[in-house]
Amino acid sequence: MTAPDFSNLPFDPITDRTQQFLRDLNDLFVEAGREGPTGDFLRRLLEAGIHAVGGKRGFFALVQNDTGELHLSAVAGPDWTDQNRGTRLQLAQEENRGISGHVVMMGESYVTGDVSHDQYYVRIFDDVKSEISVPILSNSSQPLGVMTIDSPEADRFDTDDCARLTALSQVAGVALTVQGFRDREKALINIGKTLTGMLDVNNMTDKVVQIASIALRFEDCSLFLLDEQTNMLILRSTSGRLASEVGKPSYKLGEGLTGWVALNGRPIRVEAPQDDVRWLGHMNEFSDDDIGPFLAVPIISRNKTLGVIRVLRRKSHATWYSNRFTDVDERVLSTVASQIGVAMENARNIDRLVTSQRMSAWGELSARSAHMIGNRAFALKGDVNELGYLINELPDGTSKVAFNEISQSLGNGIERLEEILREFRDFVMAAQSQLISEDINRAIHETLKETFPKRTDIELRLLLNEKLPAVKLDNRKFKRALGELIENAISYQPNGGFVGISSDRLNHDIRIGESDALAQTYVVLEVSDAGPGVPYESKDKIFQPFYTSRTKGMGLGLSIVKGVVESHHGLLREIGEPGVGARFQIFLPV
Amino acid sequence: MSKILIVDDEADIRNALKRRLEREGYEVDTAESAKAADLLIQAQHPSYDVVVSDMSMEEQDSGLIVLKDAIAHDIFTEVIVITAYGNVANAVESMRRGAFDYVEKNVPGIDVYELIAFKVSLAMEQRRSAVTTVRRLEEVVAKSDKLPESISE
Numbered sequence: 001m002t003a004p005d006f007s008n009l010p011f012d013p014i015t016d017r018t019q020q021f022l023r024d025l026n027d028l029f030v031e032a033g034r035e036g037p038t039g040d041f042l043r044r045l046l047e048a049g050i051h052a053v054g055g056k057r058g059f060f061a062l063v064q065n066d067t068g069e070l071h072l073s074a075v076a077g078p079d080w081t082d083q084n085r086g087t088r089l090q091l092a093q094e095e096n097r098g099i100s101g102h103v104v105m106m107g108e109s110y111v112t113g114d115v116s117h118d119q120y121y122v123r124i125f126d127d128v129k130s131e132i133s134v135p136i137l138s139n140s141s142q143p144l145g146v147m148t149i150d151s152p153e154a155d156r157f158d159t160d161d162c163a164r165l166t167a168l169s170q171v172a173g174v175a176l177t178v179q180g181f182r183d184r185e186k187a188l189i190n191i192g193k194t195l196t197g198m199l200d201v202n203n204m205t206d207k208v209v210q211i212a213s214i215a216l217r218f219e220d221c222s223l224f225l226l227d228e229q230t231n232m233l234i235l236r237s238t239s240g241r242l243a244s245e246v247g248k249p250s251y252k253l254g255e256g257l258t259g260w261v262a263l264n265g266r267p268i269r270v271e272a273p274q275d276d277v278r279w280l281g282h283m284n285e286f287s288d289d290d291i292g293p294f295l296a297v298p299i300i301s302r303n304k305t306l307g308v309i310r311v312l313r314r315k316s317h318a319t320w321y322s323n324r325f326t327d328v329d330e331r332v333l334s335t336v337a338s339q340i341g342v343a344m345e346n347a348r349n350i351d352r353l354v355t356s357q358r359m360s361a362w363g364e365l366s367a368r369s370a371h372m373i374g375n376r377a378f379a380l381k382g383d384v385n386e387l388g389y390l391i392n393e394l395p396d397g398t399s400k401v402a403f404n405e406i407s408q409s410l411g412n413g414i415e416r417l418e419e420i421l422r423e424f425r426d427f428v429m430a431a432q433s434q435l436i437s438e439d440i441n442r443a444i445h446e447t448l449k450e451t452f453p454k455r456t457d458i459e460l461r462l463l464l465n466e467k468l469p470a471v472k473l474d475n476r477k478f479k480r481a482l483g484e485l486i487e488n489a490i491s492y493q494p495n496g497g498f499v500g501i502s503s504d505r506l507n508h509d510i511r512i513g514e515s516d517a518l519a520q521t522y523v524v525l526e527v528s529d530a531g532p533g534v535p536y537e538s539k540d541k542i543f544q545p546f547y548t549s550r551t552k553g554m555g556l557g558l559s560i561v562k563g564v565v566e567s568h569h570g571l572l573r574e575i576g577e578p579g580v581g582a583r584f585q586i587f588l589p590v
Numbered sequence: 591m592s593k594i595l596i597v598d599d600e601a602d603i604r605n606a607l608k609r610r611l612e613r614e615g616y617e618v619d620t621a622e623s624a625k626a627a628d629l630l631i632q633a634q635h636p637s638y639d640v641v642v643s644d645m646s647m648e649e650q651d652s653g654l655i656v657l658k659d660a661i662a663h664d665i666f667t668e669v670i671v672i673t674a675y676g677n678v679a680n681a682v683e684s685m686r687r688g689a690f691d692y693v694e695k696n697v698p699g700i701d702v703y704e705l706i707a708f709k710v711s712l713a714m715e716q717r718r719s720a721v722t723t724v725r726r727l728e729e730v731v732a733k734s735d736k737l738p739e740s741i742s743e
Contacts, residue, residue, distance in 0.1 A: 371646070374674035375600050378695040378702065382606020385703050389613065418698040476678075 017052065024048035025167055032175035041175065042074035049168045050076055050149055053132060053161035057125070058149035060136075060172070061089065061100055068314070068323070070101060070146065084124050098122035099133050100146040107143055109134040109162050113155030130156035134165045136172045140326075144176050184332055187211050191336055195343035201225075204343060205237040208309075212336055213239035218295075218311035218329070223340075224250060225299075225307035226262055233262055233308060256280030258296055261308045267297040267334065271324045272315075290314050295325040297334045301341035309337050366428050370421055377417050384410045426480055427545065427556040430563025433474035440471050440503055440523055440588070443478055448501075451483040457496030465504045471523050471588045473568065481564035484557045485527040485584050492531030492582070500528040506587065521590040522570075526583060533578040542574060592714055593634070596620045597627040597643035597656050598672075607642060610703045611710060624652040628659045637664035640690075640713045642706065645673040651680050657689055666721050668713035670706065690716065 028045050042060045050058050057077020061070040070089040090096040102120045103110045111132045115121040121131065133148040147169050151157070194207045205223045213221040222242055224233040232249040235242060251259035257268050260278050273279050273294035281288050292315035299307040311333060313323050384407060391403045441464045452460060489499045506522040534542055541547050543562040548555030565572040565586050576583035594616045596607045604620040611618050619638075621627040624647060631638065641660045645653035653671045660667045668690040673681050681692035690713045693706055 371674050374696045375603065378674060379600055379602035379606055381701075382603065382610065382703055385701065386606065386609055415698050418696045421696055422698055 017054070021048065021052040021164055024052070025171065028168070029171050029174070032171050033178060042172065043076055045168055045172055045175075046074055046076040046147065046149075049147060049165050052164045052168070053149055053157055055132070055149035055151045055156065056127075058147065059100075060145060060147050061104075062136075062145035062176075063104060063143055070104065073145070079125055087124060089122070096122065099131055100148045103133040103135050103148075104143045104146050107135050107137065107141070109166060111157045111159075111162055113157070115150075125150065127152040129154040132157040132161055132165060134162065134169045136169045136176065138173060138180075139177045144173060147172065184328075188332065188335060188339075192339055195339050201344055201347050202236065204347070205340065208336065208340055209237040209239050212309070212311070212333070218333070220312045221309070222311075223299075223307065223309045224258060224262070226253065226305060233259060236307070250282075251280070256282070257294060258308050258310055261296045261298050261310075262305050265298045265300055265305050267295070267330060269293075269295045269325050269330055293324045295330060295333060297330065297337045299337045299341045299344070301345040306341055306344055309333060309340065363428060366424070370425055370428070373417070374421055377414055377421065380410075381414050384414060423556045423560070426560045427563065430477065430481075430560045431567045433477050433564065433567035435472035435474055435568065437470040438473040438475055438478075440468055440473065440525065441466065443473060443475055444482065444501060444503065444525070446475075447479045447482045447486065450479070451486050452499070453490070456490070458490055458493055459496075459498040461498050461500040463500070463502040465502075468503060468505055468523055469521070469590045471568075471590055473588075474564075477564045478568065481561040481586075482525075482527070484561050488557065489527060489529035489531065489582065493529055497530035497581075500526070502526045502528075505590075522587040523590060525586040525588070527586075528576065528581055528583040530581045533576045533580055533582050534574050535578045539574055543572065591615075591617050592639045593617045593619070593636075594710065595627060595630060595634075595638045595641045595643075595660075597622075597624065597641065597647070597653075599623060599644065599647040603644070606703065607706065610707060611642075614707055614711070616710070623647055624649075624655040624659070627656050631659050631663050631667075634663075637667050639667065639717050640710050641667060641669045642710065643669060643671055645671050645680050645684070645692075651683075653680065654684055654687065657684055657687055661688055666717050666724075668717050670709055670713060672706065 025048070028041075028048060031041065046058050046060055050056070055077075057075070057079065059072045059076075060074040062073045063069075064071055068090075072085055072087055075085055089098045089101045097105070097120065099110055099112065099118065099120045099122075109132070110120075111130075112118045112121065113130050115123070115128050115131055118131075128150040130151040130153060131148060132150075133146055135143055136145045136147060138144050147165060149157075149165070191208055191211050194211065195204060205225070209221045209223050212218050218239075220239055220241065222238040223236045225236045226232075227234050227249070230249065231253040233251040233253070235245050235248060235250045238246060251262075253259055254263040257270075257273055257276060257278050257280070259280075261268050268276075268278075270276055271293050273291060274281070274288060292313045294310070294312055296308050296310035298305050299309060311325070311329075313325070387403075387407050387410070391400050391407060394400060394403070444462075444464065448460070448462075486499060486501070493499075503523060503525050506524045538547075543558050545559040546555040547558070561584075562572050565588075568588055570586055570588040572584070572586055574582060574584050592615075594611055596604055596611070596618060597620070598604050598607070599622050601622070604622065608618045608620055619630055619634075621630050624643075627641070627643065631641070638660065641656060643653045643656040645651065647653075649655070653673075657669045657671065660669050669684075669688075671681055671684045671689050671692040672695055673692060674695040681694075684692055691709050693702060693709060695702055697705075
């Protein structure tokens with residue numbers, strides 16, 4: 001930060017007014033570093049200025065980054081009304097710029113002793129004859145605004161006045177710069193606080209966008225989240241103009257500047273995005289022509305891009321004035337993005353935790369209800385058996401057919417109930433495997449003995465690699481899973497066919513869907529048949545619970561297989577060709 | 591006559607098992623909890639030949655308590671544990687602690703009552719042979735006990 005330069009101040013003669021000015025200057029400077037400019041601070045600074053140069057009234061006007069206008073932020077002296085306080089000086093248009101606008105554009109002070117003949121003057125008050133105006137510059141010499149003071153006397157101001165006002169404007173520059181840093185710091189802390197306390201991701205992003213756009217002065221701020229299934233960026237939150245688009249997919253991964261940021265995990269900062277080859281020009285806050293500086297940073301957590309936060313400004317129509325995003329802007333936005341990343345990760349973790357608690361409550365509930373249902377079914381079975389005995393004991397000559405039918409039907413119903421119960425239990429228990437090193441071929445033989453029919457039209461084609469390493473198995477559960485696949489294969493070939501079972505060793509990485517390979521070496525087990533196979537459109541659905549094309553059971557069969565395989569840290573897939581037959585593959589890590 | 595105790599907290603199941611086993615010619619008592627079972631076991635002389643007990647009643651593992659009480663009263667009493675909803679871990683534990691066998695209540699397509707009746711008959715057989723073996727041993731020991739006495743005389 002540059003300290004005000006007092007060396008060229010007019011010290012001689014030291015009048016009361018000069019002494020007063022020096023006192024004011026000192027007080028205000030101390031305050032600028034401490035407080036930052038409130039409206040009151042700028043007004044007092046202005047009053048000190050009016051007093052120092054002997055003017056009548058004056059105003060502070062600050063540059064608005066997005067619109068390129070000068071807005072009056074503090075006024076002093078007589079005759080101010082709400083209306084003239086609301087004066088806006090258009091920097092972009094020459095005729096309406098005024099002396100103040102001119103000063104901001106040139107970055108130099110300006111003095112006139114006869115406004116009626118001045119080429120820049122725009123009249124606000126009738127009595128003005130002289131006007132003096134000095135620019136307020138940031139520490140990086142960016143124009144922040146202007147301090148302008150008038151007088152009804154002609155030729156009221158001289159170069160000494162100019163020097164005094166310049167000193168004050170430097171104090172204002174320091175104060176505004178300090179304030180800018182404070183605002184950002186405060187906003188960042190606010191964002192941090194917001195994020196730590198929030199679990200709802202949507203709510204959280206809304207709040208961040210709101211704070212970022214107002215407090216950080218990123219006028220138009222939008223936040224996109226990456227949908228992993230579709231690889232689309234979805235607009236999640238925006239500071240206003242795109243509000244109706246929230247929730248809609250906006251860019252494919254890699255598409256447009258925003259998509260590029262998501263794909264590459266790196267920020268983009270450009271002054272004229274339209275000139276960029278990656279520019280796509282849709283889903284923007286304002287029309288193509290109006291878009292100026294563009295800044296987008298990725299939201300990253302654990303090396304994974306979760307989304308993009310993007311800010312835009314309107315194009316500056318004044319060639320002298322650049323409203324490009326600075327290094328500081330990019331740093332601030334990156335900080336915000338990394339905070340969001342961490343917060344989203346937190347929210348997801350907590351979500352997972354809550355879900356797993358719910359799941360364990362659900363497991364407990366289902367275990368209890370299955371236990372009770374099982375007991376009832378057992379008791380009913382006893383009654384049905386008794387019914388059978390009683391029917392047998394009916395006196396000779398009684399027609400027993402109807403009784404036997406009812407008894408048979410009851411028995412079937414109970415058996416069906418028990419099948420459902422078993423399927424349900426296997427589904428719930430599928431995930432809880434106790435793994436012991438086993439010979440997988442032995443488990444295959446045992447399963448076949450239990451499930452493969454002795455007399456059948458279906459041929460068994462067994463192709464086992466006899467030299468397989470041991471794998472960790474829950475024998476009972478694994479046999480249940482394999483048995484399910486075998487029974488499935490048989491049931492889909494009512495007119496005969498074959499069931500192929502092979503085991504082999506696999507020594508390279510595999511990748512199925514989202515799952516990463518967990519081991520270098522696998523034992524792969526395949527169950528194939530000559531049934532109708534699985535249609536391509538159903539391949540990702542068959543392992544979901546309750547998905548079935550058979551009438552038997554609840555439709556939990558393949559989801560039980562999947563649960564068992566996953567609890568063995570293995571992978572399961574179906575790669576058969578529809579019309580040729582099904583091919584289920586189980587990969588178990590060695 | 592062979593005596594059986596059935597322990598289950600469900601009256602319907604107690605009755606169904608009782609009816610079924612009485613058809614086999616056994617004398618059957620029933621109890622609705624591990625506590626009630628213990629009272630009957632303590633009061634029974636000669637002791638029950640076979641106890642058929644549900645695993646989860648007052649507690650998840652009440653069956654283990656019945657098992658312990660029955661064996662403590664008479665080491666030759668055979669205990670069959672029945673479980674609903676495949677409480678396999680407890681069933682295996684009961685085998686480890688000396689149960690004769692365990693039977694799952696719900697096995698689709700299998701008449702579990704028939705199965706229980708069959709296992710009870712096996713348990714009876716085992717009990718008989720164990721008792722006979724021990725009696726014979728006792729006789730041998732009794733004879734060998736007398737031998738030194740006769741020498742000393």
